[in-house]
Amino acid sequence: VPIRAIGQVFTMNMHQDALGDYRMVNSVTALVPDARIGWAPKMDPTCELAGKLGDMDASGHTFTYDLREVEGGTEVTQTYEWMSVKDEEFLKMFPLVSEEQLAGTLDRIESAVS
Template sequence: MSDQMSVTRTVQATPQQLFALLADPARHQEIDGAGMLRGAEGASSISGVGDEFVMNMHNDALGDYRMKNTITAYEQDRKIGWAPALHPIDGYTDKLGDTRAEGHTYTWKLEPEGGGTRVTQIYDWSGVQDDNFRGFFPMLGEAQLGDSIEKAGAAAAS
């Protein structure tokens, strides 16, 4: 089994519109295909690799929690990606023990296509080093990734 999944869809928004949406963590809740995002903390626009933002999250297993996302890919209007890690990394030992929840990435590639954009979202967990955490992958399916792309297209175009 592969350690990554990618989904491609064409949406009726420009690469510039999509990139602006993806580079604004405060708007990420609009593109959430999994229903876990609860909003960014003090988010500002992303300007390059190494930038960070913290996202408030919720799921049935952990309840409320936070993820710090570090930008791993940044090409204006073409590509943006981030690597989430539990924040603080050792802040949820009561539920996870010493599991290190880090090592996966989400990358969005944007290619102009007609009047819209061909969007590929790559969900990659090949960098997960903790065997306990690796057992949770994939956490999302192709349908959820596709839903995120569709939501991004609609939100960016509005």
């Protein structure tokens, strides 16, 4: 289902070597067609990792992608923000995604749309 509105929810299967496989439920926080998309993930309470985290609130961070047409393509700026994380134990884990992993995400997006 295409993303059409702020507040829309979608799930994403994830994997990190340290955590294994898990699933995130994402709420769209920003949407300007062809210019911006952002979402706030939280752990899917039905996945195995959620049980291992116990009472930890794994939410409060966001990912936002701003797109700008430039000569020869599109410039993408990715913002990874965790200022709204409220759970102190979860906050100690940040950044969850390294600068190299963020760059890898942009590389995979480029490959997918090229």
